[in-house]
Amino acid sequence: MLQYIYDGSFDGLLTAIYEAYYRREIPDDILSEDNPQQNLFIKKVHIETDLEKAKRVYNSIKAKISDFALQNCFYVFLSEDEYRGTVIYNYLRLGWKIGKDIDLNLSNDAVLLVNNISQKVRKEVHRMLGLIRFSQLSNGVYYSQIEPDNNIIGLIAPHFEDRMPDEYWIVHDVKRELAVMYNKKEWVVRDLNVLEEISFIDEEEEYQRLWKEYFNSIAIENKINPRLQKQHMPVRYWKHLVEKQKDC
Incomplete structure:
Protein backbone atom coordinates (compact mmCIF):
# COMPACT_ATOMS: atom_id res chain seq x y z
CA MET A 1 0.00 0.00 0.00
CA LEU A 2 1.37 3.38 -1.02
CA GLN A 3 0.62 6.63 0.80
CA TYR A 4 1.72 10.14 -0.09
CA ILE A 5 2.06 12.44 2.91
CA TYR A 6 1.84 16.22 2.41
CA ASP A 7 2.16 19.15 4.82
CA GLY A 8 -1.55 19.86 5.21
CA SER A 9 -1.68 22.89 2.91
CA PHE A 10 -3.62 23.12 -0.36
CA ASP A 11 -0.35 23.77 -2.21
CA GLY A 12 1.09 20.69 -0.54
CA LEU A 13 -1.80 18.58 -1.75
CA LEU A 14 -1.47 19.87 -5.32
CA THR A 15 2.25 19.12 -5.19
CA ALA A 16 1.50 15.54 -4.13
CA ILE A 17 -0.91 15.17 -7.06
CA TYR A 18 1.78 16.52 -9.41
CA GLU A 19 4.33 14.02 -8.10
CA ALA A 20 1.92 11.11 -8.48
CA TYR A 21 1.44 12.00 -12.14
CA TYR A 22 5.10 12.52 -13.04
CA ARG A 23 6.37 9.57 -11.04
CA ARG A 24 3.72 7.44 -12.77
CA GLU A 25 2.51 6.16 -9.42
CA ILE A 26 -1.03 5.74 -8.17
CA PRO A 27 -0.99 6.22 -4.38
CA ASP A 28 -3.72 4.46 -2.43
CA ASP A 29 -4.08 7.53 -0.24
CA ILE A 30 -2.86 11.13 -0.13
CA LEU A 31 -2.96 12.20 3.50
CA SER A 32 -2.05 15.25 5.54
CA GLU A 33 0.94 14.80 7.84
CA ASP A 34 -1.32 15.46 10.86
CA ASN A 35 -3.33 12.35 9.97
CA PRO A 36 -0.83 9.49 10.06
CA GLN A 37 -2.05 5.94 9.48
CA GLN A 38 -0.18 3.38 11.55
CA ASN A 39 0.37 0.23 9.49
CA LEU A 40 3.54 -1.80 8.99
CA PHE A 41 2.54 -2.65 5.44
CA ILE A 42 2.19 0.96 4.26
CA LYS A 43 4.91 2.57 2.20
CA LYS A 44 4.90 6.27 3.05
CA VAL A 45 6.33 8.87 0.70
CA HIS A 46 6.70 12.37 2.18
CA ILE A 47 6.12 15.08 -0.41
CA GLU A 48 7.81 18.45 -0.02
CA THR A 49 5.61 21.36 -1.05
CA ASP A 50 6.72 23.04 -4.26
CA LEU A 51 4.76 26.17 -5.20
CA GLU A 52 5.69 25.95 -8.87
CA LYS A 53 4.45 22.36 -9.14
CA ALA A 54 1.30 23.27 -7.23
CA LYS A 55 0.67 26.17 -9.62
CA ARG A 56 0.99 23.86 -12.63
CA VAL A 57 -1.65 21.51 -11.22
CA TYR A 58 -3.88 24.47 -10.31
CA ASN A 59 -3.68 25.88 -13.84
CA SER A 60 -4.20 22.44 -15.36
CA ILE A 61 -7.45 21.97 -13.44
CA LYS A 62 -8.74 25.33 -14.67
CA ALA A 63 -7.67 24.78 -18.29
CA LYS A 64 -8.38 21.07 -18.79
CA ILE A 65 -11.35 20.56 -16.47
CA SER A 66 -13.14 23.70 -15.22
CA ASP A 67 -13.18 26.55 -12.72
CA PHE A 68 -16.08 24.81 -10.98
CA ALA A 69 -14.02 21.63 -10.57
CA LEU A 70 -11.24 23.70 -9.01
CA GLN A 71 -13.72 25.27 -6.61
CA ASN A 72 -15.06 21.82 -5.77
CA CYS A 73 -11.55 20.65 -4.91
CA PHE A 74 -10.90 23.65 -2.67
CA TYR A 75 -14.21 23.23 -0.85
CA VAL A 76 -13.50 19.55 -0.24
CA PHE A 77 -10.09 20.55 1.10
CA LEU A 78 -11.74 23.01 3.52
CA SER A 79 -14.05 20.25 4.75
CA GLU A 80 -11.09 18.77 6.69
CA ASP A 81 -12.36 15.31 5.83
CA GLU A 82 -9.76 12.75 6.93
CA TYR A 83 -9.36 11.45 3.38
CA ARG A 84 -9.89 14.73 1.52
CA GLY A 85 -6.58 14.43 -0.31
CA THR A 86 -7.50 11.00 -1.67
CA VAL A 87 -11.03 12.14 -2.54
CA ILE A 88 -9.70 15.10 -4.54
CA TYR A 89 -7.02 13.00 -6.24
CA ASN A 90 -9.51 10.39 -7.45
CA TYR A 91 -11.84 13.12 -8.70
CA LEU A 92 -9.08 14.88 -10.65
CA ARG A 93 -7.76 11.69 -12.23
CA LEU A 94 -11.19 11.20 -13.73
CA GLY A 95 -11.53 14.89 -14.54
CA TRP A 96 -8.40 14.94 -16.68
CA LYS A 97 -9.92 12.10 -18.71
CA ILE A 98 -13.46 13.48 -19.05
CA GLY A 99 -12.85 17.23 -19.01
CA LYS A 100 -15.39 19.94 -18.19
CA ASP A 101 -18.35 17.52 -18.07
CA ILE A 102 -17.02 15.61 -15.07
CA ASP A 103 -19.66 16.96 -12.69
CA LEU A 104 -22.43 15.59 -14.87
CA ASN A 105 -21.22 12.08 -14.02
CA LEU A 106 -22.91 11.78 -10.63
CA SER A 107 -23.25 8.03 -11.12
CA ASN A 108 -19.49 7.85 -10.54
CA ASP A 109 -18.66 7.44 -6.85
CA ALA A 110 -15.64 9.79 -6.97
CA VAL A 111 -17.69 12.59 -8.54
CA LEU A 112 -20.68 12.07 -6.26
CA LEU A 113 -18.49 12.12 -3.15
CA VAL A 114 -16.80 15.38 -4.14
CA ASN A 115 -20.11 17.02 -4.95
CA ASN A 116 -21.69 15.89 -1.67
CA ILE A 117 -18.79 17.17 0.45
CA SER A 118 -18.45 20.48 -1.39
CA GLN A 119 -22.20 21.03 -1.14
CA LYS A 120 -22.06 20.60 2.64
CA VAL A 121 -19.33 23.25 2.81
CA ARG A 122 -21.34 25.63 0.62
CA LYS A 123 -24.44 25.14 2.79
CA GLU A 124 -22.51 25.90 5.96
CA VAL A 125 -21.08 29.09 4.44
CA HIS A 126 -24.60 30.24 3.53
CA ARG A 127 -25.94 29.32 6.96
CA MET A 128 -23.08 30.93 8.85
CA LEU A 129 -23.55 34.28 7.11
Missing part, protein backbone atom coordinates in the same frame (compact mmCIF):
# COMPACT_ATOMS: atom_id res chain seq x y z
CA GLY A 130 -26.93 34.52 8.77
CA LEU A 131 -25.71 33.39 12.20
CA ILE A 132 -22.68 35.58 12.82
CA ARG A 133 -23.26 38.16 15.58
CA PHE A 134 -20.79 41.00 16.12
CA SER A 135 -20.05 42.72 19.41
CA GLN A 136 -18.03 45.91 19.69
CA LEU A 137 -14.75 45.75 21.59
CA SER A 138 -13.48 48.56 23.78
CA ASN A 139 -11.09 49.58 21.00
CA GLY A 140 -13.96 49.98 18.53
CA VAL A 141 -13.34 46.79 16.56
CA TYR A 142 -16.37 44.60 15.81
CA TYR A 143 -15.68 41.03 16.92
CA SER A 144 -17.47 37.71 16.46
CA GLN A 145 -16.73 34.13 17.48
CA ILE A 146 -17.71 31.06 15.46
CA GLU A 147 -17.05 27.30 15.57
CA PRO A 148 -18.00 25.96 12.13
CA ASP A 149 -17.77 22.31 11.17
CA ASN A 150 -15.57 23.23 8.19
CA ASN A 151 -12.64 25.60 7.77
CA ILE A 152 -14.72 28.27 6.04
CA ILE A 153 -13.44 31.47 7.60
CA GLY A 154 -11.84 32.65 4.36
CA LEU A 155 -15.06 32.01 2.43
CA ILE A 156 -17.22 34.25 4.60
CA ALA A 157 -14.82 37.22 4.60
CA PRO A 158 -15.88 38.74 1.21
CA HIS A 159 -19.49 38.99 2.42
CA PHE A 160 -18.57 41.16 5.41
CA GLU A 161 -16.05 43.14 3.38
CA ASP A 162 -19.03 44.20 1.23
CA ARG A 163 -21.42 44.70 4.15
CA MET A 164 -19.05 46.46 6.57
CA PRO A 165 -16.46 48.22 4.37
CA ASP A 166 -15.99 51.18 6.75
CA GLU A 167 -15.51 49.22 9.97
CA TYR A 168 -12.67 47.32 11.57
CA TRP A 169 -13.85 43.78 12.23
CA ILE A 170 -12.66 40.30 13.21
CA VAL A 171 -14.38 36.95 12.75
CA HIS A 172 -12.66 34.46 15.03
CA ASP A 173 -12.84 30.69 14.51
CA VAL A 174 -12.08 29.68 18.09
CA LYS A 175 -12.15 25.98 17.22
CA ARG A 176 -9.16 26.33 14.86
CA GLU A 177 -7.61 29.41 16.51
CA LEU A 178 -7.86 31.31 13.22
CA ALA A 179 -9.30 34.74 12.53
CA VAL A 180 -10.09 36.83 9.49
CA MET A 181 -9.25 40.48 10.19
CA TYR A 182 -10.37 43.51 8.17
CA ASN A 183 -8.72 46.96 8.34
CA LYS A 184 -11.09 48.95 6.06
CA LYS A 185 -8.86 48.13 3.09
CA GLU A 186 -8.31 44.38 2.94
CA TRP A 187 -8.83 41.22 4.93
CA VAL A 188 -6.27 38.63 6.00
CA VAL A 189 -6.44 35.30 7.81
CA ARG A 190 -4.17 34.96 10.82
CA ASP A 191 -3.61 32.59 13.74
CA LEU A 192 -5.39 33.95 16.82
CA ASN A 193 -5.46 32.48 20.29
CA VAL A 194 -7.09 34.81 22.82
CA LEU A 195 -5.61 34.02 26.23
CA GLU A 196 -7.16 36.85 28.24
CA GLU A 197 -10.69 38.09 28.74
CA ILE A 198 -12.07 40.16 25.86
CA SER A 199 -13.05 43.72 26.77
CA PHE A 200 -16.25 45.11 25.22
CA ILE A 201 -17.62 48.65 25.19
CA ASP A 202 -19.80 49.59 28.19
CA GLU A 203 -22.95 49.72 26.06
CA GLU A 204 -22.51 46.20 24.63
CA GLU A 205 -24.42 44.44 27.41
CA GLU A 206 -27.39 46.78 26.86
CA TYR A 207 -27.26 46.21 23.09
CA GLN A 208 -27.37 42.45 23.64
CA ARG A 209 -30.29 42.76 26.07
CA LEU A 210 -32.25 44.81 23.54
CA TRP A 211 -31.51 42.30 20.78
CA LYS A 212 -32.78 39.43 22.93
CA GLU A 213 -35.95 41.38 23.70
CA TYR A 214 -36.48 42.07 20.00
CA PHE A 215 -35.91 38.41 19.10
CA ASN A 216 -38.45 37.30 21.69
CA SER A 217 -40.99 39.99 20.79
CA ILE A 218 -41.21 39.04 17.10
CA ALA A 219 -41.81 35.36 17.87
CA ILE A 220 -45.44 34.31 17.44
CA GLU A 221 -45.99 31.93 20.34
CA ASN A 222 -48.47 29.58 18.67
CA LYS A 223 -46.27 29.31 15.58
CA ILE A 224 -42.98 28.49 17.31
CA ASN A 225 -41.57 25.28 15.79
CA PRO A 226 -38.44 24.11 17.71
CA ARG A 227 -37.76 21.25 15.28
CA LEU A 228 -37.80 23.54 12.23
CA GLN A 229 -35.73 26.13 14.07
CA LYS A 230 -33.04 23.55 14.84
CA GLN A 231 -32.96 22.51 11.18
CA HIS A 232 -32.14 26.04 10.07
CA MET A 233 -30.13 26.98 13.16
CA PRO A 234 -28.55 23.80 14.60
CA VAL A 235 -28.01 23.68 18.35
CA ARG A 236 -24.24 23.34 17.92
CA TYR A 237 -24.17 26.98 16.69
CA TRP A 238 -26.20 28.43 19.58
CA LYS A 239 -23.18 28.93 21.83
CA HIS A 240 -22.23 32.09 19.91
CA LEU A 241 -25.73 33.47 19.27
CA VAL A 242 -26.68 36.35 21.56
CA GLU A 243 -30.39 35.55 21.36
CA LYS A 244 -29.90 31.86 22.28
CA GLN A 245 -27.18 31.94 24.93
CA LYS A 246 -29.62 31.66 27.81
CA ASP A 247 -30.98 28.42 26.25
CA CYS A 248 -27.63 26.64 25.74
Whole structure:
Protein backbone atom coordinates (compact mmCIF):
# COMPACT_ATOMS: atom_id res chain seq x y z
CA MET A 1 0.00 0.00 0.00
CA LEU A 2 1.37 3.38 -1.02
CA GLN A 3 0.62 6.63 0.80
CA TYR A 4 1.72 10.14 -0.09
CA ILE A 5 2.06 12.44 2.91
CA TYR A 6 1.84 16.22 2.41
CA ASP A 7 2.16 19.15 4.82
CA GLY A 8 -1.55 19.86 5.21
CA SER A 9 -1.68 22.89 2.91
CA PHE A 10 -3.62 23.12 -0.36
CA ASP A 11 -0.35 23.77 -2.21
CA GLY A 12 1.09 20.69 -0.54
CA LEU A 13 -1.80 18.58 -1.75
CA LEU A 14 -1.47 19.87 -5.32
CA THR A 15 2.25 19.12 -5.19
CA ALA A 16 1.50 15.54 -4.13
CA ILE A 17 -0.91 15.17 -7.06
CA TYR A 18 1.78 16.52 -9.41
CA GLU A 19 4.33 14.02 -8.10
CA ALA A 20 1.92 11.11 -8.48
CA TYR A 21 1.44 12.00 -12.14
CA TYR A 22 5.10 12.52 -13.04
CA ARG A 23 6.37 9.57 -11.04
CA ARG A 24 3.72 7.44 -12.77
CA GLU A 25 2.51 6.16 -9.42
CA ILE A 26 -1.03 5.74 -8.17
CA PRO A 27 -0.99 6.22 -4.38
CA ASP A 28 -3.72 4.46 -2.43
CA ASP A 29 -4.08 7.53 -0.24
CA ILE A 30 -2.86 11.13 -0.13
CA LEU A 31 -2.96 12.20 3.50
CA SER A 32 -2.05 15.25 5.54
CA GLU A 33 0.94 14.80 7.84
CA ASP A 34 -1.32 15.46 10.86
CA ASN A 35 -3.33 12.35 9.97
CA PRO A 36 -0.83 9.49 10.06
CA GLN A 37 -2.05 5.94 9.48
CA GLN A 38 -0.18 3.38 11.55
CA ASN A 39 0.37 0.23 9.49
CA LEU A 40 3.54 -1.80 8.99
CA PHE A 41 2.54 -2.65 5.44
CA ILE A 42 2.19 0.96 4.26
CA LYS A 43 4.91 2.57 2.20
CA LYS A 44 4.90 6.27 3.05
CA VAL A 45 6.33 8.87 0.70
CA HIS A 46 6.70 12.37 2.18
CA ILE A 47 6.12 15.08 -0.41
CA GLU A 48 7.81 18.45 -0.02
CA THR A 49 5.61 21.36 -1.05
CA ASP A 50 6.72 23.04 -4.26
CA LEU A 51 4.76 26.17 -5.20
CA GLU A 52 5.69 25.95 -8.87
CA LYS A 53 4.45 22.36 -9.14
CA ALA A 54 1.30 23.27 -7.23
CA LYS A 55 0.67 26.17 -9.62
CA ARG A 56 0.99 23.86 -12.63
CA VAL A 57 -1.65 21.51 -11.22
CA TYR A 58 -3.88 24.47 -10.31
CA ASN A 59 -3.68 25.88 -13.84
CA SER A 60 -4.20 22.44 -15.36
CA ILE A 61 -7.45 21.97 -13.44
CA LYS A 62 -8.74 25.33 -14.67
CA ALA A 63 -7.67 24.78 -18.29
CA LYS A 64 -8.38 21.07 -18.79
CA ILE A 65 -11.35 20.56 -16.47
CA SER A 66 -13.14 23.70 -15.22
CA ASP A 67 -13.18 26.55 -12.72
CA PHE A 68 -16.08 24.81 -10.98
CA ALA A 69 -14.02 21.63 -10.57
CA LEU A 70 -11.24 23.70 -9.01
CA GLN A 71 -13.72 25.27 -6.61
CA ASN A 72 -15.06 21.82 -5.77
CA CYS A 73 -11.55 20.65 -4.91
CA PHE A 74 -10.90 23.65 -2.67
CA TYR A 75 -14.21 23.23 -0.85
CA VAL A 76 -13.50 19.55 -0.24
CA PHE A 77 -10.09 20.55 1.10
CA LEU A 78 -11.74 23.01 3.52
CA SER A 79 -14.05 20.25 4.75
CA GLU A 80 -11.09 18.77 6.69
CA ASP A 81 -12.36 15.31 5.83
CA GLU A 82 -9.76 12.75 6.93
CA TYR A 83 -9.36 11.45 3.38
CA ARG A 84 -9.89 14.73 1.52
CA GLY A 85 -6.58 14.43 -0.31
CA THR A 86 -7.50 11.00 -1.67
CA VAL A 87 -11.03 12.14 -2.54
CA ILE A 88 -9.70 15.10 -4.54
CA TYR A 89 -7.02 13.00 -6.24
CA ASN A 90 -9.51 10.39 -7.45
CA TYR A 91 -11.84 13.12 -8.70
CA LEU A 92 -9.08 14.88 -10.65
CA ARG A 93 -7.76 11.69 -12.23
CA LEU A 94 -11.19 11.20 -13.73
CA GLY A 95 -11.53 14.89 -14.54
CA TRP A 96 -8.40 14.94 -16.68
CA LYS A 97 -9.92 12.10 -18.71
CA ILE A 98 -13.46 13.48 -19.05
CA GLY A 99 -12.85 17.23 -19.01
CA LYS A 100 -15.39 19.94 -18.19
CA ASP A 101 -18.35 17.52 -18.07
CA ILE A 102 -17.02 15.61 -15.07
CA ASP A 103 -19.66 16.96 -12.69
CA LEU A 104 -22.43 15.59 -14.87
CA ASN A 105 -21.22 12.08 -14.02
CA LEU A 106 -22.91 11.78 -10.63
CA SER A 107 -23.25 8.03 -11.12
CA ASN A 108 -19.49 7.85 -10.54
CA ASP A 109 -18.66 7.44 -6.85
CA ALA A 110 -15.64 9.79 -6.97
CA VAL A 111 -17.69 12.59 -8.54
CA LEU A 112 -20.68 12.07 -6.26
CA LEU A 113 -18.49 12.12 -3.15
CA VAL A 114 -16.80 15.38 -4.14
CA ASN A 115 -20.11 17.02 -4.95
CA ASN A 116 -21.69 15.89 -1.67
CA ILE A 117 -18.79 17.17 0.45
CA SER A 118 -18.45 20.48 -1.39
CA GLN A 119 -22.20 21.03 -1.14
CA LYS A 120 -22.06 20.60 2.64
CA VAL A 121 -19.33 23.25 2.81
CA ARG A 122 -21.34 25.63 0.62
CA LYS A 123 -24.44 25.14 2.79
CA GLU A 124 -22.51 25.90 5.96
CA VAL A 125 -21.08 29.09 4.44
CA HIS A 126 -24.60 30.24 3.53
CA ARG A 127 -25.94 29.32 6.96
CA MET A 128 -23.08 30.93 8.85
CA LEU A 129 -23.55 34.28 7.11
CA GLY A 130 -26.93 34.52 8.77
CA LEU A 131 -25.71 33.39 12.20
CA ILE A 132 -22.68 35.58 12.82
CA ARG A 133 -23.26 38.16 15.58
CA PHE A 134 -20.79 41.00 16.12
CA SER A 135 -20.05 42.72 19.41
CA GLN A 136 -18.03 45.91 19.69
CA LEU A 137 -14.75 45.75 21.59
CA SER A 138 -13.48 48.56 23.78
CA ASN A 139 -11.09 49.58 21.00
CA GLY A 140 -13.96 49.98 18.53
CA VAL A 141 -13.34 46.79 16.56
CA TYR A 142 -16.37 44.60 15.81
CA TYR A 143 -15.68 41.03 16.92
CA SER A 144 -17.47 37.71 16.46
CA GLN A 145 -16.73 34.13 17.48
CA ILE A 146 -17.71 31.06 15.46
CA GLU A 147 -17.05 27.30 15.57
CA PRO A 148 -18.00 25.96 12.13
CA ASP A 149 -17.77 22.31 11.17
CA ASN A 150 -15.57 23.23 8.19
CA ASN A 151 -12.64 25.60 7.77
CA ILE A 152 -14.72 28.27 6.04
CA ILE A 153 -13.44 31.47 7.60
CA GLY A 154 -11.84 32.65 4.36
CA LEU A 155 -15.06 32.01 2.43
CA ILE A 156 -17.22 34.25 4.60
CA ALA A 157 -14.82 37.22 4.60
CA PRO A 158 -15.88 38.74 1.21
CA HIS A 159 -19.49 38.99 2.42
CA PHE A 160 -18.57 41.16 5.41
CA GLU A 161 -16.05 43.14 3.38
CA ASP A 162 -19.03 44.20 1.23
CA ARG A 163 -21.42 44.70 4.15
CA MET A 164 -19.05 46.46 6.57
CA PRO A 165 -16.46 48.22 4.37
CA ASP A 166 -15.99 51.18 6.75
CA GLU A 167 -15.51 49.22 9.97
CA TYR A 168 -12.67 47.32 11.57
CA TRP A 169 -13.85 43.78 12.23
CA ILE A 170 -12.66 40.30 13.21
CA VAL A 171 -14.38 36.95 12.75
CA HIS A 172 -12.66 34.46 15.03
CA ASP A 173 -12.84 30.69 14.51
CA VAL A 174 -12.08 29.68 18.09
CA LYS A 175 -12.15 25.98 17.22
CA ARG A 176 -9.16 26.33 14.86
CA GLU A 177 -7.61 29.41 16.51
CA LEU A 178 -7.86 31.31 13.22
CA ALA A 179 -9.30 34.74 12.53
CA VAL A 180 -10.09 36.83 9.49
CA MET A 181 -9.25 40.48 10.19
CA TYR A 182 -10.37 43.51 8.17
CA ASN A 183 -8.72 46.96 8.34
CA LYS A 184 -11.09 48.95 6.06
CA LYS A 185 -8.86 48.13 3.09
CA GLU A 186 -8.31 44.38 2.94
CA TRP A 187 -8.83 41.22 4.93
CA VAL A 188 -6.27 38.63 6.00
CA VAL A 189 -6.44 35.30 7.81
CA ARG A 190 -4.17 34.96 10.82
CA ASP A 191 -3.61 32.59 13.74
CA LEU A 192 -5.39 33.95 16.82
CA ASN A 193 -5.46 32.48 20.29
CA VAL A 194 -7.09 34.81 22.82
CA LEU A 195 -5.61 34.02 26.23
CA GLU A 196 -7.16 36.85 28.24
CA GLU A 197 -10.69 38.09 28.74
CA ILE A 198 -12.07 40.16 25.86
CA SER A 199 -13.05 43.72 26.77
CA PHE A 200 -16.25 45.11 25.22
CA ILE A 201 -17.62 48.65 25.19
CA ASP A 202 -19.80 49.59 28.19
CA GLU A 203 -22.95 49.72 26.06
CA GLU A 204 -22.51 46.20 24.63
CA GLU A 205 -24.42 44.44 27.41
CA GLU A 206 -27.39 46.78 26.86
CA TYR A 207 -27.26 46.21 23.09
CA GLN A 208 -27.37 42.45 23.64
CA ARG A 209 -30.29 42.76 26.07
CA LEU A 210 -32.25 44.81 23.54
CA TRP A 211 -31.51 42.30 20.78
CA LYS A 212 -32.78 39.43 22.93
CA GLU A 213 -35.95 41.38 23.70
CA TYR A 214 -36.48 42.07 20.00
CA PHE A 215 -35.91 38.41 19.10
CA ASN A 216 -38.45 37.30 21.69
CA SER A 217 -40.99 39.99 20.79
CA ILE A 218 -41.21 39.04 17.10
CA ALA A 219 -41.81 35.36 17.87
CA ILE A 220 -45.44 34.31 17.44
CA GLU A 221 -45.99 31.93 20.34
CA ASN A 222 -48.47 29.58 18.67
CA LYS A 223 -46.27 29.31 15.58
CA ILE A 224 -42.98 28.49 17.31
CA ASN A 225 -41.57 25.28 15.79
CA PRO A 226 -38.44 24.11 17.71
CA ARG A 227 -37.76 21.25 15.28
CA LEU A 228 -37.80 23.54 12.23
CA GLN A 229 -35.73 26.13 14.07
CA LYS A 230 -33.04 23.55 14.84
CA GLN A 231 -32.96 22.51 11.18
CA HIS A 232 -32.14 26.04 10.07
CA MET A 233 -30.13 26.98 13.16
CA PRO A 234 -28.55 23.80 14.60
CA VAL A 235 -28.01 23.68 18.35
CA ARG A 236 -24.24 23.34 17.92
CA TYR A 237 -24.17 26.98 16.69
CA TRP A 238 -26.20 28.43 19.58
CA LYS A 239 -23.18 28.93 21.83
CA HIS A 240 -22.23 32.09 19.91
CA LEU A 241 -25.73 33.47 19.27
CA VAL A 242 -26.68 36.35 21.56
CA GLU A 243 -30.39 35.55 21.36
CA LYS A 244 -29.90 31.86 22.28
CA GLN A 245 -27.18 31.94 24.93
CA LYS A 246 -29.62 31.66 27.81
CA ASP A 247 -30.98 28.42 26.25
CA CYS A 248 -27.63 26.64 25.74
